Structures are given as structure tokens and as C-alpha cells.
Amino acid sequence: EAGVAQSPRYKIIEKRQSVAFWCNPISGHATLYWYQQILGQGPKLLIQFQNNGVVDDSQLPKDRFSAERLKGVDSTLKIQPAKLEDSAVYLCASSLWGVLPGANVLTFGAGSRLTVL
Amino acid sequence: EDKVVQSPLSLVVHEGDTVTLNCSYEVTNFRSLLWYKQEKKAPTFLFMLTSSGIEKKSGRLSSILDKKELFSILNITATQTGDSAVYLCALANQAGTALIFGKGTTLSVSS
Numbered sequence: 066e067a068g069v070a071q072s073p074r075y076k077i078i079e080k081r082q083s084v085a086f087w088c089n090p091i092s093g094h095a096t097l098y099w100y101q102q103i104l105g106q107g108p109k110l111l112i113q114f115q116n117n118g119v120v121d122d123s124q125l126p127k128d129r130f131s132a133e134r135l136k137g138v139d140s141t142l143k144i145q146p147a148k149l150e151d152s153a154v155y156l157c158a159s160s161l162w163g164v165l166p167g168a169n170v171l172t173f174g175a176g177s178r179l180t181v182l
Numbered sequence: 183e184d185k186v187v188q189s190p191l192s193l194v195v196h197e198g199d200t201v202t203l204n205c206s207y208e209v210t211n212f213r214s215l216l217w218y219k220q221e222k223k224a225p226t227f228l229f230m231l232t233s234s235g236i237e238k239k240s241g242r243l244s245s246i247l248d249k250k251e252l253f254s255i256l257n258i259t260a261t262q263t264g265d266s267a268v269y270l271c272a273l274a275n276q277a278g279t280a281l282i283f284g285k286g287t288t289l290s291v292s293s
Contacts, residue, residue, distance in 0.1 A: 106285055106286075107270055107283035108225070108270070166213070168278065170230060173224035
């Protein structure tokens with residue numbers, strides 16, 4: 066099966082500019098996640114979608130970050146305006162939905178590496 | 183607050199050595215604990231441990247879960263240079279919620 070697709074792989078911008086990342090999950094995966102991974106840290110959840118609804122966005126800096134999954138399939142994460150501390154890898158992941166343990170197994174995309182100068 | 187603590191943060195070994203990576207956690211409602219391997223790209227899934235499956239093994243890798251003492255270990259025997267990566271431990275605290283990750287252990291295997 067095709068994996069989780071993300072683009073772009075790399076992006077360099079100056080602070081106060083805007084950037085958008087795109088993610089297409091595995092077909093049939095109802096749940097989609099955006100994680101931020103700063104160098105030397107583990108991934109930190111930004112937002113979780115179930116189909117096109119938001120399940121958890123408690124750690125999303127809503128003054129500058131936004132995300133949408135309008136048709137319940139692919140998703141876009143936007144940062145505007147970017148700050149230096151936003152330099153990180155943005156990982157998209159997807160999983161099945163349900164109560165079985167397998168629903169907790171996330172499949173990750175290759176990530177989008179953002180450098181803010 | 184649920185959390186995951188991994189140790190050591192980094193480790194350098196020689197090819198052929200055996201290594202043990204540690205993961206301790208605090209959780210209000212345990213569902214499962216997962217191990218991922220992250221090389222240059224995406225984290226890839228290794229194991230999931232649950233209350234009904236506290237030991238897993240795949241080739242040279244194995245993992246156990248101690249629900250009483252709230253920790254897990256990942257063992258790698260006869261290490262190879264291809265084992266060099268960041269190993270992430272993650273916690274699932276209930277169905278349908280996102281994983282909580284530790285900071286990871288960076289393993290470097292020299293030839």
C-alpha cells in the first residue's frame with residue numbers, strides 16, 4: 066500500500082513569512098495527525114483529526130498555526146507568520162480509527178523540514 | 183500529566199555489542215506502549231506492547247513491558263551499523279488518542 070505522502074520535503078523561509086505543508090494519509094485511515102519534531106526532541110502533537118473533525122488541537126499555537134482537513138482525506142498545515150523557533154520537522158501520520166489496539170499504531174510520512182532564518 | 187522518559191539519551195557501541203534502551207512512563211490510563219525506529223526519515227514502527235502482550239521479539243530486537251514498575255526495555259543483540267538510529271518510545275493512554283513520545287535514544291553503532 067502507498068505510504069503517507071508529505072510535501073514539500075524541505076522549506077527555508079525568513080521569519081514572519083508564511084509556509085504551508087501538505088499531507089495525504091494512507092487510504093482508509095480515518096485519523097490524521099500533525100506532529101512537530103524539534104532537533105533532539107521527540108515528536109509533539111500539534112493537531113489530530115478524525116475524518117474532517119478536530120479531535121485534539123490543545124497544543125496548536127493558534128495565533129500562528131492553522132490546519133484543515135476539509136474532505137476528510139488530505140490535510141494542510143499552515144504557519145503564518147513564522148518564528149525562528151518554528152524550525153523543526155513537521156511529521157504527518159495516519160491511523161485506523163477504532164477501539165482495537167492496532168488503531169494506536171501510527172504510520173508516519175517522511176516529514177517536512179522547515180528552517181526559519 | 184502523562185509522560186514518557188527515555189534513557190540514555192545517546193549511546194555509542196561497537197558492532198556486535200548488545201544494547202538495552204530504557205523507557206519509563208507515567209500514565210493515568212494505560213492502553214499500549216510502542217517503539218519506533220527513526221533514521222533520516224519517518225519513524226517506522228517496531229513493536230506494540232499491551233496488557234495482553236508484554237513481550238515481543240523480531241530477529242535481533244526484543245522488548246518487554248513491566249506494567250507494575252511502569253517501564254519498558256528494548257534490546258538489540260549483535261548490533262550492526264544499520265541499527266544506528268533514534269529509537270522512540272511512545273505511550274497510548276486510551277483508544278483514539280494521539281501517541282505521547284519520549285525524547286528518544288540516539289544509538290550509534292561503529293564498525
